[in-house]
Amino acid sequence: MIRHRARGGAPAGAARARRAVVFVLPGLWVLGVVAWELGHPTSGRLLPLLAAAPAIACAGTGRRQCVLLGGLCALLALVPIGGVDGGAGPGTRLVTCGAILAVVGASYLTAGRRLRLLRELERTREVAAAAQRVLLRPLPRRIDGVLLAADHLSASEGAVVGGDLYEVVGTRYGVRAVIGDVRGHGLDAMGTVAAMLGSFREVAHDEPGLGEVLRRMERSHARHLRERAHAERPASGDGAGSPLAEEFVTLLLVEVARDGSVTALNCGHPWPYRIGCRAVAPVAQADPLPPLGLFPLPEELSAVRCGRLRPGEGLFLHTDGAADARDAAGEFFPLTQELRSSVEAAAAPCGPSPAGVVGRVRTALLRHAGGRLTDDVALLMLSNDRVRVPAQATGPGPGGAVAGRAE
Numbered sequence: 001m002i003r004h005r006a007r008g009g010a011p012a013g014a015a016r017a018r019r020a021v022v023f024v025l026p027g028l029w030v031l032g033v034v035a036w037e038l039g040h041p042t043s044g045r046l047l048p049l050l051a052a053a054p055a056i057a058c059a060g061t062g063r064r065q066c067v068l069l070g071g072l073c074a075l076l077a078l079v080p081i082g083g084v085d086g087g088a089g090p091g092t093r094l095v096t097c098g099a100i101l102a103v104v105g106a107s108y109l110t111a112g113r114r115l116r117l118l119r120e121l122e123r124t125r126e127v128a129a130a131a132q133r134v135l136l137r138p139l140p141r142r143i144d145g146v147l148l149a150a151d152h153l154s155a156s157e158g159a160v161v162g163g164d165l166y167e168v169v170g171t172r173y174g175v176r177a178v179i180g181d182v183r184g185h186g187l188d189a190m191g192t193v194a195a196m197l198g199s200f201r202e203v204a205h206d207e208p209g210l211g212e213v214l215r216r217m218e219r220s221h222a223r224h225l226r227e228r229a230h231a232e233r234p235a236s237g238d239g240a241g242s243p244l245a246e247e248f249v250t251l252l253l254v255e256v257a258r259d260g261s262v263t264a265l266n267c268g269h270p271w272p273y274r275i276g277c278r279a280v281a282p283v284a285q286a287d288p289l290p291p292l293g294l295f296p297l298p299e300e301l302s303a304v305r306c307g308r309l310r311p312g313e314g315l316f317l318h319t320d321g322a323a324d325a326r327d328a329a330g331e332f333f334p335l336t337q338e339l340r341s342s343v344e345a346a347a348a349p350c351g352p353s354p355a356g357v358v359g360r361v362r363t364a365l366l367r368h369a370g371g372r373l374t375d376d377v378a379l380l381m382l383s384n385d386r387v388r389v390p391a392q393a394t395g396p397g398p399g400g401a402v403a404g405r406a407e
Helices: 009-039 049-059 065-080 090-134 186-203 208-230 320-324 334-346 354-371
Strands: 146-153 164-171 175-182 250-255 261-267 273-275 281-284 304-308 314-318 377-384 388-390 404-406
Touching: 146 164, 146 354, 164 186, 164 377, 175 186, 175 314, 175 377, 186 208, 186 250, 186 388, 208 250, 208 261, 250 314, 250 377, 273 334, 281 334, 314 320, 320 377, 320 388, 354 377
Parallel strands: none
Antiparallel strands: 146 377, 164 175, 175 250, 250 261, 261 304, 273 281, 273 314, 314 377, 388 404
């Protein structure tokens, strides 16, 4: 599921209205000072307040408005307002005019630096967003007869990805998916996420069994940690004694064959939910393997059979950040209950929509946590959309029968 930010006239119109309001504020400030001086003469004691107008203009709009308003305020400071000279003689007015011009100069330079920093920040955000889209790329809506929807929420402010990962690829062995959770969250975990996703995208096409896929990913994880430890602590040689020795990844590998049969390998990750037209049930299996990186994998790796998905049925995968999210009272997010409600709301004659289910769970999760997450969250749903359709006849056959085929 790909989410786009709103575009068009609404954001641009709001930005123009905001700039207009900020531009009006300095003008109102100047009018207020002048009106007070005319109605209640203070012998020019309020005139230094005019220096605030250009500063406000620079902070809210731009340097051009700052110069214009600053020049106007400097001229007003030279004019005897209200016909009362009193303590505001020519010398005082000149000093006030000079102070206003000094504020204009300082505000002009500050606004220029601010604009340069904002442009640099915008470019940095564009580069970071592009890199993050490559790392955790949006999934297509459909792969080889399997409908897909995914979403990710990062606990780090301003980050699109963090310590959670997911990917789905179509292979000659079936549609294969991975979802995982790297120890920690945020930007520090992105290196391991990149290593795991890169390894899966390569080996998922080459290895006939999920056991071989997992073993190759384990070797990639170990190599990544060795290289990272050597880069951070070159003097330690092979990285022995490095705190990275405790880094681990929970992984769930799932394969949906063309006949709908599902097999999985679990390394310390939450098991998925089986989604029917109106039913939600957790896939209860044996104890999972230890997380990747804590202990070596056993010599024998046998994928667990998780039954068969009929057309319209699906699997809902998630990381533990979804179930562990808490509200202000400390209550955990009721994932199973919200998932059932989301399935019922997104139900369709051919089964619940993966995009609808993931979107509703995401909304409920953010509402429960008040928008404040303590861990990254990844949500992924796969739905069997394969239906049997008649095949085109290639020629007359015995009995005139026409074979059927599965998409």
